[in-house]
Amino acid sequence: MKKTWHRLVAGAALLLALGVGGFYGYFQLVRAGVLRYNKYDRREKGELEVGSQAPALELKMYDGTPAKLAELWASKPVFLVFGSCT
Numbered sequence: 001m002k003k004t005w006h007r008l009v010a011g012a013a014l015l016l017a018l019g020v021g022g023f024y025g026y027f028q029l030v031r032a033g034v035l036r037y038n039k040y041d042r043r044e045k046g047e048l049e050v051g052s053q054a055p056a057l058e059l060k061m062y063d064g065t066p067a068k069l070a071e072l073w074a075s076k077p078v079f080l081v082f083g084s085c086t
Helices: 002-032
Strands: 058-060 066-068
Touching: none
Parallel strands: none
Antiparallel strands: 058 066
16 A cells, blocks of 8 residues: 555656656747747847847837937837737
């Protein structure tokens, strides 16, 4: 009886260790860019890094008038949102 109990506990511990290791390994591969997080993830590693200067962009405002990014943040902080709200 004790031997069966020990085998059951050892098997459960091994299964848990394999599951945690696989989960950790999967997310390390996602972080490294080897695997995509999901089928909708279309991000690519770009040249911009934290703290680097933003590129000179010309954006269209809601009313359709053009605005340069450098002009927008000259007077106040700018918050840009890219994507859809569906």
